[in-house]
Amino acid sequence: MLNPALVAPRPASFAILRREMLRLYRRRGQLIQPPLFFVLVAVLFPFAIGGDEHLLRALAPATVWISVLLATTLSLEDIFRSDQEDGSLEQLVLMAKSLPGACALKALAHWLSTPAPLIAMAALMSSVHDLEADTRSALLISLVLGTPVFSLVGTIGSALTVGVRGGALLLALLILPLYIPVLIFGAGAVRNATLSTATGSEYFFLAGLSVLAATLAPFATAAGLRARLS
Amino acid sequence: MHAANPIALDVVDIECLRGDALIFEHLSFSVSAGRVVQILGANGSGKTSLLRMLSGLATPTAGDILWHGEPIRESARFHEQLIYQGISVGFSVSLTVRENLEYALAIAARGAQASTARALARVGLTRYHGTLFGRLSSGQRQRVALARLLLVPAQIWLLDEPLTALDRAGKELLEEMLLGHVESSGIALVATHQPLGIPPGYLQTLDMDRRTAC
Amino acid sequence: MIKTLHKYASPMHFHAVARAWSAPLLWLAAALFLAGLVGGLVLAPADYQQGESFRIIYVHVPSAWLSMFAYLVMAGAGATSLIWRVKLMDAIARAAAPLGASFTALALATGSLWGKPMWGTWWVWDARLTSELLLLLLYLGYMALQSAIDDRRAAARAGAVLAVVGVVNIPIIHYSVEWWSTLHQPATITRLGAPAMATSMLIPLLLMALAFQLLFFALLFIRVRSELLEFEQRASWVREILRQARSR
Amino acid sequence: MSSALREFFAMGGYGAFVWSSYGLTALLLVGNLVLALRRERRVLRELSMRASVGAEHDAA
Structure with missing residues (x-):
């Protein structure tokens, strides 16, 4: 079920991804920012909840998921902002053979630049906190399956608010309600793993949401870009 | 005057609004292949808005833009033949x-x-x-x-202030490229105040101020 | 068929229809309200389980329905304007948003007032109430986006994309909230469900639902009228209306 | 008669909840109507002012 529009002619899609990776590489110093922000937010929870080890362990899934969600939301604004400022967003909309395809690749590049390092950091932190093996695996699986929705739906929000004053806050207001199903099933999967009740159904939901987002979100992003540039 | 080629780009009675402010209205002109159109006009007279509408980025609030008789909104052929260069070059x-x-x-x-x-x-x-x-x-x-x-490769060039920072050699290079472009029956719409060294036969001017005044 | 459709979709024509129909709709809605209130508050017997507090259903259920219906109107109008570029649809979508938001807020308030006697608190993470809350956030997001973009047409198009994305997400949000609320809700809290209804209870509900629906259309017509005037302010028919308004 | 009336308003002890729900509903529906009509008047006033300014501008 490969959507034809998404498979832009190979050189174009490769060029878009190559450009995003080059830009990522050129500001690789900033690549550390999302994971650092994630650790910072995750560290806040114990101060608020108190040192009770048992309670903290029970709330670990929520802490990780909310920190990942916030770190991703904050990084969404950069997806199109610099392109809009230097005029390359107009070139993309006008010249790209398949704009939805380009938007899908933009979302992929965002996933590689923010959620992916966050998942690595979550893996590191969960081993540091020596969570039980099945909790840790549930956490990583649910993050890998669920965070694509953050990037894909987030790209729609980023397109709709590109160039808008106070865009970051508006962007969060637009997309957070749409992130809630992922948060429910993501944190739910980890919580069920800690209670060692049967998980698995959550993974299917997360995977389903990601596939739905992967097929529909790029078209909404493309329409959003055309609406913003019109 | 060269034999008049068939009309390629036809702008029919278009209107441009920014928010509730009227930028221009009842603007009509047509461009045949092998022509450079120099777009003149004061700041805010709608030069950039016109070019953005011709590129298809923006849609006129009234009227239509036709490429070989077909509205550009539905013409993939038009977009495959187009290059747009905004003030921020992209x-x-x-x-x-x-x-x-x-x-x-x-x-x-x-x-x-x-x-x-x-x-x-x-x-x-x-x-x-x-x-x-x-x-x-x-x-x-x-x-x-x-x-x-x-x-x-593109038959239609939409250039918004391409000369502002170019030195004399750069300006001559652009003029040379424009001439080569129109000689191979290309079309160029260039928003600039500086005089363009293009032979009169190929040059057409469109003054945004004079149009809105009448 | 398209020709006639196009005629009705013209802003001028719709403005005239909206102007003609809003008053009769209002009066009809008022009459139905009266009948519904008498039926619901006086004639219908109290619910054997919830007692008199069940009568809140006559305002909660219709407003909950309209909170969803208004979003469907927004998404439908948005999708139409995106696909066929119909200006009227932009006006309808922008007009429906504040209405939908106020009905959602009303559904939330009446829901919590209805639940309070049962739950003992104003708010419980009941699946239905939580979905309404998220729906309200979707409306607020739409309206915030409209006000953040200056150009009315660009704002309407961006809003249309958001409304279509929202409408795809509503069932997903609703289902995941249901799944989530069954996890943690102890069996003791009875879900906010309508009790089994005798006909004498049901008829007022239908009357109130119809009254709310007609009122929604009347309010929508009035709001669409001002949206159309703003969208088409340069058009000759608007200048004609302005001239009449000035001479009156 | 008045005891039936008092009983009616008491709503079996739930009067506070029932009447605040209905009051809120009335407030919101009438409020929406008033706001919508007032907005239309404001738009008409604004546009006719802008049109008359426009008219002078064109005439000048």
Whole structure:
């Protein structure tokens, strides 16, 4: 079920991804920012909840998921902002053979630049906190399956608010309600793993949401870009 | 006056609103193949808005724009023949000049196999192929934009103030390219105040101020 | 068929229809309200389980329905304007948003007032109430986006994309909230469900539902009228209306 | 008669909840109507002012 529009002619899609990776590489110093922000937010929870080890362990899934969600939301604004400022967003909309395809690749590049390092950091932190093996695996699986929705739906929000004053806050207001199903099933999967009740159904939901987002979100992003540039 | 080619681009009674402010209305003109249209007009008279509408980015609130009789909104042929260059020329500051040009060539995917090296040589930026675009002067940036015009095949050029930072040699280069473009029956609409060294036979002017006044 | 459709979709024509129909709709809605109130508050017997507090259902259920219906109107109008570029649809979508938001807020308030006697608190993470809350956030997001973009047409198009994305997400949000609320809700809290209804209870509900629906259309017509005037302010028919308004 | 009336308003002890729900509903529906009509008047006033300014501008 490969959507034809998404498979832009190979050189174009490769060029878009190559450009995003080059830009990522050129500001690789900033690549550390999302994971650092994630650790910072995750560290806040114990101060608020108190040192009770048992309670903290029970709330670990929520802490990780909310920190990942916030770190991703904050990084969404950069997806199109610099392109809009230097005029390359107009070139993309006008010249790209398949704009939805380009938007899908933009979302992929965002996933590689923010959620992916966050998942690595979550893996590191969960081993540091020596969570039980099945909790840790549930956490990583649910993050890998669920965070694509953050990037894909987030790209729609980023397109709709590109160039808008106070865009970051508006962007969060637009997309957070749409992130809630992922948060429910993501944190739910980890919580069920800690209670060692049967998980698995959550993974299917997360995977389903990601596939739905992967097929529909790029078209909404493309329409959003055309609406913003019109 | 050259034999009048068939009308290629036809602008019919278009109107432009920004918010509730009227920028221009009842604007009609047509351009046949092999013509350069110099768009004159005071600041805010709608030169950029007109070019954005011609590119298809913006839609006129009234009237229509036809390419060989077909509204441009529904004409894929039109968009495959178009290059639009805004005031911010559309290259990424964190990529090198060559990477930017290769990217522009690749996403357009118009089957051109032109070499970026030759284009850069023509615009005199060979030495800068590895330089980050962000480090170039604005004149050099506009030269990179000229290299894109050489690289990406297009029958329609929409250029918004392409000359502002170009030196004399750069201006002559653009005029030479424009002449070559229209001689191979291309079309160019150029928003600029500076006089264009284009033979009168190929040149058409459109004054946005005079149009809205009448 | 398209020709006639196009005639009705013209802003001028719709403005005239909206102007003609809003008053009769209002009066009809008022009459139905009266009948519904008498039926619901006086004639219908109290619920054997919830007692008199069940009568809140006559305002909660219709407003909950309209909170969803208004979003469907927004998404439908948005999708139409995106696909066929119909200006009227932009006006309808923008007009429906504040209405939908106020009905959602009303559904939330009446829901919590209805639940309070049962739950003992004003708010419980009941699946239905939580979905309404998220729906309200979707409306607020739409309206915030409209006000953040200056150009009315660009704002309407961006809003249309958001409304279509929202409408795809509503069932997903609703289902995941249901799944989530069954996890943690102890069996003791009875879900906010309508009790089994005798006909004497049901008839007022239908009357109130119809009254709310007609009122929604009347309010929508009035709001669409001002949206159309703003969208088409340069058009000759608007200048004609302005001239009449000035001479009156 | 008045005891039936008092009983009616008491709503079996739930009067506070029932009447605040209905009151809120009335407030919101009438409020929406008033706001919508007032907005239309404001738009008409604004546009006719802008049109008359426009008219002078064209005439000048």
